[in-house]
Amino acid sequence: MWKYISGIVVAGGVTYGVMRYFAGGICRCTTRLDGLVIIVTGANSGIGKALSFELARRGATLILACRDTKKGLDVKCEILVEIPSAEVYIKHLDLASFSSVYKFSQNISSEFREIYGLVNNAGIFYHPQTITENNFDITLQTNYLGPFVLTHYLLKLLKASDHARIVNVSSNAHRMVNYYDLQAVTTWQSEFRSHFIAYGVSKLGLILFTRELSKQLSNTNVIVNAVDPGNVNTNIFRYLPSLSNPWLYALQWPIRVLVVKSPQQGAQSALHALLTSNRSTGQYYSDCKLSLPSPIASNDKIAKEYYRITLDILADIFGTESDC
Ligand SMILES: NC(=O)c1ccc[n+]([C@@H]2O[C@H](COP(=O)([O-])OP(=O)(O)OC[C@H]3O[C@@H](n4cnc5c(N)ncnc54)[C@H](OP(=O)(O)O)[C@@H]3O)[C@@H](O)[C@H]2O)c1
Structure with a gap:
């Protein structure tokens, strides 16, 4: 009898230990955000939704930027049930369309004088290969x-705030990408390598962007950091065959329960990057701690070069260097 009881206790303890380990860090900052305006993209689902709840609990004025405003409205209603005093706005934003990004920004600029936070959270993974209306691979453009x-x-509105923070939600998947894949950004209208590489390049791009932008904003009040949320149980896997198939999902369920984070746990690093008193900029957070990204992602020269390449391929929007 005692043998069974001690066996159950040990198994329970090990299971709890494994779950705690994979749950990752918890943001312990108690900072309030009363009245501060924060935009969360992709706020209607997963990490973005969980983060929006955390921010509303701390008093932030929230702008939920969603491509499906009906879903955004549902989240707003859920937030108001828990926090009736929350100030929440729903705005339409489709990151796969530059005209939508423009309209969204114009709308925000006409209604708000300053922004404290921008969380670039929205993203897709393993999306069927699609070319956007702007002629880019959909994963590259969305992410x-x-x-x-x-x-x-939105930089003008961020600079108008006494302090401001940009948080770019990246991924550990950026480590899958080599320098050759990274260069593919210029040819992706015609060439596509793999879903994993497409995702990895987009997430590496975000870290390099974070690094270069932090340098350009070094004399301003705006800090910018990237975060890795970890492996989180969300809708992001909707297109991945091994997880979108209910039978295969059921097979993996016992392991996933142990090692995959909940959306609330996945939101902790982004929350930490918004709240921490550490004013480091251009950094990469993982499990609420400063962490080292891959060697390519840590390279200032590549970050600068990639920023320039990105401006080149977005010349229709930003103009060419000779226009500046
Ligand atoms: N889950 C993980 O294990 C994991 C790991 C590393 C990094 N991440 C990153 O975490 C971020 C959040 O993902 P998640 O896991 O929370 O997934 P999710 O539940 O699928 O949430 C993604 C959000 O992005 C939105 N979105 C997708 N395409 C968009 C577009 N074109 N314009 C505007 N919004 C768009 C989605 O809107 P709809 O609901 O309308 O589709 C959804 O609200 C992503 O950047 C992802 O790459 C996740």
Whole structure:
């Protein structure tokens, strides 16, 4: 009898230990955000939704930027049930369309004088290969080019705030990418390598952008950091065959329960980057701690060069260097 009881206790303890380990860090900052305006893209689902709840609890004025405003409205209603005093706005934003990004930014600029936070959270993974209306691979545009353009459009409002923070939600998947893959950004209208590489390039692009932008904003009140949320149980895997198939998902479920984070746990690093008193900029957070990204992602020269390449391929929006 005692043998069974001690066996159950040990197994329970090990299971708890494994779950705690994979749950990652928890943001312990108690900073309030009363009245501060924060935009969260992709706020209707997963990490963005969980983060929006955390920010509303701390008093932030929230702008939920969603491509499906009906879903955004549902989240607003859920937030108001828990926090009736929350101030929440829903705005339409489709990052896969530069005209939508422009309209969104114009709308925000007409209604708000300053912004404290911009969380570039929205993203897709393993999306069927599609070319956007702007002629880019959909993963590249949604995860990297869209946030790049959005951030530039909103910089004036961020600079208008006493302190401001940009948080770019990246991924450990940036480590899968080599320098050759990274260069493919210029040819992706015609060439596509793999879903994993497409995702990895977009996430590496975000870290390089974070690094270079932090240098350009070094004399301003705006800090910019990237975060890795970890492996989180969300809708992001909707297109991945091994997880979108209910039978395969059921097979993996016992392991996933142990090692995959909940959306609330996945939101902790982004929350930490918004709240921490550490004013480091151009950094990469993982599990609420400063962490080292891959060697390519840590290279200032590559970050500068990639920024220039991105401006080149977005010349229709930003103009060419000779226009400056
Ligand atoms: N889950 C993970 O394990 C994991 C790991 C590393 C990094 N991340 C990153 O974490 C971020 C959040 O993902 P998640 O896991 O929370 O997934 P999710 O639940 O699928 O949320 C993604 C959000 O992005 C939105 N979105 C997608 N395409 C968009 C577009 N064109 N314009 C505007 N919004 C768009 C989605 O809107 P709809 O609901 O309308 O589709 C959704 O609100 C992503 O950047 C992802 O790459 C996630």
